[in-house]
Amino acid sequence: MGMRLLISSARAQHGRGGRLALFGAPPLVAEVLEQAALDQIIPIVPTEAEALAQMAN
Amino acid sequence: MTTPAPRVTDMRDCALALSPAATRHLLEVTRALAAPFELEAMLAAVTGAARDVLRAERGSVWLHDAATDELVLTVASDLRGVRLPMGTGLVGASARHRCVVNVPDCAADPRFDPEIDRLSGFHTRCSLSAPLIDHEGGLVGVLQVLNRVDGTFGADDELLAEALAAQCAVALSRVRMMEAVLRGERLRRELELARTVQLSSLPAQWPALADYDMHAVFRPAEQTGGDTYDLALTSQGLLVVLGDASGHGIAPALQVVQMHAMLRMALRLGADLADAFREVNDQLARTLPDGHFITAFIGLLDPKTHRLRFISGGQGPILLRRRGYGECVVHKATSFPMGALAMPAVKAPLEIAFEPGDTLLLLSDGLFEYESVAGEPFGRRRVQDVLDAHPDAGAAELCDALLAAVHAFARGAPQEDDMTMVVLRRQPSSN
Numbered sequence: 001m002g003m004r005l006l007i008s009s010a011r012a013q014h015g016r017g018g019r020l021a022l023f024g025a026p027p028l029v030a031e032v033l034e035q036a037a038l039d040q041i042i043p044i045v046p047t048e049a050e051a052l053a054q055m056a057n
Numbered sequence: 058m059t060t061p062a063p064r065v066t067d068m069r070d071c072a073l074a075l076s077p078a079a080t081r082h083l084l085e086v087t088r089a090l091a092a093p094f095e096l097e098a099m100l101a102a103v104t105g106a107a108r109d110v111l112r113a114e115r116g117s118v119w120l121h122d123a124a125t126d127e128l129v130l131t132v133a134s135d136l137r138g139v140r141l142p143m144g145t146g147l148v149g150a151s152a153r154h155r156c157v158v159n160v161p162d163c164a165a166d167p168r169f170d171p172e173i174d175r176l177s178g179f180h181t182r183c184s185l186s187a188p189l190i191d192h193e194g195g196l197v198g199v200l201q202v203l204n205r206v207d208g209t210f211g212a213d214d215e216l217l218a219e220a221l222a223a224q225c226a227v228a229l230s231r232v233r234m235m236e237a238v239l240r241g242e243r244l245r246r247e248l249e250l251a252r253t254v255q256l257s258s259l260p261a262q263w264p265a266l267a268d269y270d271m272h273a274v275f276r277p278a279e280q281t282g283g284d285t286y287d288l289a290l291t292s293q294g295l296l297v298v299l300g301d302a303s304g305h306g307i308a309p310a311l312q313v314v315q316m317h318a319m320l321r322m323a324l325r326l327g328a329d330l331a332d333a334f335r336e337v338n339d340q341l342a343r344t345l346p347d348g349h350f351i352t353a354f355i356g357l358l359d360p361k362t363h364r365l366r367f368i369s370g371g372q373g374p375i376l377l378r379r380r381g382y383g384e385c386v387v388h389k390a391t392s393f394p395m396g397a398l399a400m401p402a403v404k405a406p407l408e409i410a411f412e413p414g415d416t417l418l419l420l421s422d423g424l425f426e427y428e429s430v431a432g433e434p435f436g437r438r439r440v441q442d443v444l445d446a447h448p449d450a451g452a453a454e455l456c457d458a459l460l461a462a463v464h465a466f467a468r469g470a471p472q473e474d475d476m477t478m479v480v481l482r483r484q485p486s487s488n
Contacts, residue, residue, distance in 0.1 A: 003350070004348040004349065007348050007398075008347050010397065014398055035374055037371055037389060038393055
């Protein structure tokens with residue numbers, strides 16, 4: 001359910017030429033997303049500052 | 058004003074007050090109500106009969122919407138869909154107090170709600186309302202007739218209305234029960250179809266490969282969850298697949314069949330693993346509904362070099378137990394779930410060198426996430442515990458042990474998602 005929403009959002013953003021980053025995820029959630037390599041389309045970072053830095057790259 | 062009328066159960070009690078023609082008409086309607094009518098037609102027949110037999114200008118049926126506790130005008134000569142909160146108006150009074158309400162002069166009755174007349178343009182002089190109560194005592198609705206053509210409604214009319222209402226309520230209950238049965242039947246058939254489609258994507262038999270012991274288990278949930286697997290010998294080696302399409306029901310079942318077909322075709326046409334993966338991914342990205350995806354481990358084992366190359370789109374954790382004992386090496390997915398986005402490039406496949414006794418375990422998340430009655434998931438730790446309890450075990454033995462452990466852990470908690478296992482072991486004795 002959550003995965004679908006994330007993927008749907010990533011798709012929409014990519015379609016617009018935009019990017020998505022995820023910050024502040026609890027460790028268990030981050031682990032599940034990393035196991036599924038979702039961080040390859042949505043970088044998972046610990047803080048908002050790092051998320052914004054991702055956007056700049 | 059009326060006191061609650063005695064319940065009439067025998068139509069013969071009031072038949073003497075009717076003309077032979079009216080009696081015949083009423084009995085015909087009663088017989089017709091026993092037939093499996095479609096709801097609207099049945100209600101129309103009832104209101105028509107009520108109008109005829111009670112000599113009213115208009116008749117209507119209001120059905121009780123239990124969710125909102127409103128009465129909904131369902132059959133009427135013109136207006137439809139008007140909603141009245143329970144207790145409002147004369148029909149509301151009849152419903153609330155579950156009695157016949159006979160009002161010879163509506164304008165003089167404080168309960169009368171003139172709003173409906175305003176909407177329809179009809180002028181209501183007198184009205185007779187009877188509640189529709191089913192055999193379990195539940196309120197189904199109200200039958201109402203308006204404006205007796207030759208005066209007002211009398212005591213005999215009250216009895217008649219009650220009798221008619223009783224017949225109508227029973228018929229309504231039956232129609233509703235049948236609708237529920239049909240809905241259940243349709244759902245059951247769709248699930249059956251989904252199951253058939255899903256099973257059709259599985260290999261009919263596993264290849265016999267010298268030096269290798271393989272086993273797979275497929276346990277779909279009641280609402281099929283889109284799991285699939287493959288074990289097949291191709292020109293490029295042993296194809297090993299574990300897939301899981303998001304969602305439940307017929308759609309993911311169809312999606313994994315498509316994925317299977319595309320993958321097999323790509324490989325047969327000589328595409329290498331990375332290209333095949335990318336092509337299938339991109340095609341899925343074009344065709345899957347928004348947000349839907351398929352997690353898939355796709356591997357090719359070269360039986361001569363004993364090297365397994367794989368790409369996993371979102372499928373993990375991938376467990377490798379070296380030489381039959383110890384903590385598994387855990388690989389996470391190498392790529393994001395398939396069908397999510399088109400891939401401009403795909404990372405090179407990862408490679409595992411199979412030593413004698415090495416066991417690869419691919420388990421779908423229906424297993425890791427199987428929740429006990431307490432809501433706790435089975436988890437990776439328990440999987441490792443099972444493996445530790447079965448050192449040097451063959452593929453089939455490990456599958457059985459894992460299934461038994463999940464079953465014991467669940468303690469009757471239902472299986473919410475498909476569980477699929479693919480276990481591949483290089484024989485310890487092989488060179």
